[in-house]
Structure formats: C-alpha cells, structure tokens
Amino acid sequence: MHLSALYRFPLKSAMGESLPSLQLDDLGVAGDRRWMFADAETGRFMTQRTFPQMSQLQARWNLSGGLTLNAPGMPTLEVALPDPDQALRGVIIWRDTLRVPDAGDEAAAWGSAFMGRGCRLVHVPAERARFIEGNVNGDEKVGFADGFPLLLIGQASLDDLVARVGRPLEMLRFRPNLVVQGAEPYAEDTWKRIRIGGAEFTLAKRCSRCVITTIDPKTGERSADREPLTTLRSYRQGEDGILFGQNLINHGNGELRVGMPVEILQ
Template structure:
C-alpha cells in the first residue's frame, strides 16, 4: 500500500504575493481559509500578477490573529498592516481573467502603500462575501466557486515531482515557484496525475485538471530574478499540446480541517 502523507500546506492571502506555510487549514467553499481572498487591481480594476510585475514576488505576507502584514523581503521599507475583516462598504466590479466579480477596497491608505511600491496606481481589494465566481463549467461538478485563485479552489503537487525536476536542472529550485496549497510525499514523480478522488483529513477532493504553468514559475521568489527555467526543462517532458503541466487542480466536497501529517488516501484512480 502506498503512503502519501501531507508534508506542506500553503496559503497565499494576497494573489501573487508571498505565501504562508501553515500546520493546518480550514477548507471552505472557496478553498483554504484566507487563500487568495485579496488581490491588487490597476486603474481599470483589472487584476495584476507576477506574470507582468515580477517585483510582487518580493512582498512577504504574514497572517496574525486578526490582521495581515505585508513587508519587503529585501528593503527596509515600512510594512503595511490591515485587519482581516477591514474593507470599505463600496462594492466594485473587478476583473480576473475573463471573469467579473465583486470586491471591496481594503482602505485608501493600504492602496497608497502598494501604489508607492509599484509606482503605478493600484488598489488592494478583498473579495465580497457574497461574490459567486464560478469554476470553469467544463470541469465543475456542482457549480463550485473560487476566490481570486486563477481557476480552481486548491492545487496539489507531489514532492517527488519537484525532486524529479530538480534532478534535471543545473540549479535546484523551490516548491514556491509552483504555489501549491498541498504538498505530499511518496510515490513516483507526478503520481498525482493518476489521482481521481482522494481524501485528506475531513475532506474529499477530486483532481479535475492538470495545472498549466506560466512564466511565473521562472521568477525566483526570493530575489525577483527571471530566467528560462524551469519551463525550458519541463517542456522536454511535461508538455501537452501547447501547455506545460505540473500539479493537479482540485475541487472538493464539503468543508473541514486538513493538517500536515494527514494521510492522503486515494479512493479512485484515473
């Protein structure tokens, strides 16, 4: 029998900024609690990410009891802090990919901090409580919703997939390039490609679609430097059509708590 213990759980409260490693996470309807509930938008209320603005990788995020704090990884820039429940009453329409959904600006002072950092006008917004951004209907099972993640509530990657990639690279890279929610150990590289349904802790998940990777994976998350890897190497063995796949997008049934050390139990294989 194969053992697949969960070795890491990560949340990314502000889309495209630094992630946070946690020992346990609550799986809510939209995904992990606090995961991608905030994002930066430009003057047109359109989302911005590291794909175009690699400097976002240099912003570190910390989650405290009732607030988020954002600081610069390399500069002695004063941090900005705001309450988890803090936001204006004004509802605004924001665009993420082809979706329009509703959000609230956190507050003008926080937006001004990010505007100064980016040297362009941006606002930090929080997803509205009753916003219903639907998962792609080609893959959804029950009209599932997602927050500000690219398309799916959660992402799973096996540690062996990264180990296999690093064995092919001249310089090893970290898992943070791929921004997973769950990492597990055990099995052959990319064994997650064969998962159909599995449970972790109190929650059942469905692996519905391989994750197509973009230029964000080529950005060093500690320095902001860009290069050709790992996409150059991944293209030699993980290309499907015109896309490079690494990890599995997940949907889930119900809610509950998932903890590091929980066993991933495969209930159905593809």
C-alpha cells in the first residue's frame, strides 16, 4: 500500500489543491483549513452546505502563511497573515467558540461580495486552535476542519462507490488529505494505527458525510439525484450518519510524499 494522492484545503470549504508532497505539523497538514469565512453578524462558520459557490473559490496558501484568493468574477486578492494577538474576533464552528485574528476589511469586503452575505475572513494560529472531538490525550488540537486534523480515503473505496453509482466521481468531492492505494475497498474502516514515513497516525473515527459530496467540484452544481449520498445511504449508513473515509490524528511531524508506503500497525 502507498500514498497515491495528497490534498490540502487552505480555506475551509473552498477548493482543494493536489500536491506531490506536504508537511505535517501539530494541527495536521501545514496550511490546511487554517482560514475560514465567518458570518459577520453571528460569527458562525460558512461552508458549501449553505454557500455552494465556495466550491469555485480558490485559496492558495503560501509559505508566509498568507492566502491568495481567486474566484469567478472577482479580482485576485493577496491576504497577509494577521498578527495572532490582534484584531481578535469570536467565531463559532459547530459546538466550539473561539477567538481568532481577523484578516481585515479588504478581505472581508472581497468575501462579502463573492458570498452575497456579510462575512469576515479569519485565521487560526496553533496556539488558538480547538481541542479535537474526544481530546484523547489532552493535547490534540485541530484548526478549522470539522472535527479532526486529517482525513484518509482508500482509492479502492471510491472505485467501489463509483461502480455502484454508475458514473465517475471525483475524489475531491470527499475532501481527503491522504489517499491510499493498494488496499481492499473500505479496508481503512478496520485500521486503528498506521505509519507513513516518520509519522504515526491514529484512525480516530469514521467520517460522516454531508450534502457537500453532492456538489460537483468542477462546476459547483448539486446533483439532482443527490448522488453519491443516495447510494452511500443504501450500504454505508451507521449510527453516526453516512460513513465514508477515516478521520486521522497525526503523532509527529515531517514530510509526506506521493508514493510513500503505508504500514498498518494495528
């Protein structure tokens, strides 16, 4: 088994980027979901669930930690990394509330024009991150990802789903960070710990899927037949919802590269 693809999502719910390699840090993939648009009035996080046009929003992370934003009909905007202790804004993501630095009025105006609703662009530095669901060891944190630092999907699992649906489906619909090739379909459901390079990972919880998987990442259009959720519901429904993929917690940092072997530890 080996890594066949790697993805990073710098801005929560915006387009992902395929990478030949990436760096791990204390919050998962360096630069992954460290930025987020929040409703200007309520502070609540904004995603494709309510704003499907976000599927067409491109956010590229740079080594200084800032963003380059592009979207249809919008000018390119360079956003600098804000001071981690200045211009703090309260935001809500699921059940969590936290105070994080705001990227300023220019970024807010750009986002508000694109979203069609007043919003603010915020960043989460490591020292202001949330504790993960369950907080197993007392020090495990996550940025603006829904609940865990990383998501893994087996390529064979997607291939099986595609065969059942009867039409091609892009891996990016499911927004994984790591794609593993060489295992049986849904083998990742049974793994508890894996090693890739110098890092070990705990497979913490199977990932429950939402309406975002029905949005075509190329066009931003929702499928009229609600695929692939309709098919997934027929055989992947669990107590926690419709399950596809595994949430991971990394133990240790370092580099991951496409082609690296994946070792099952437990």
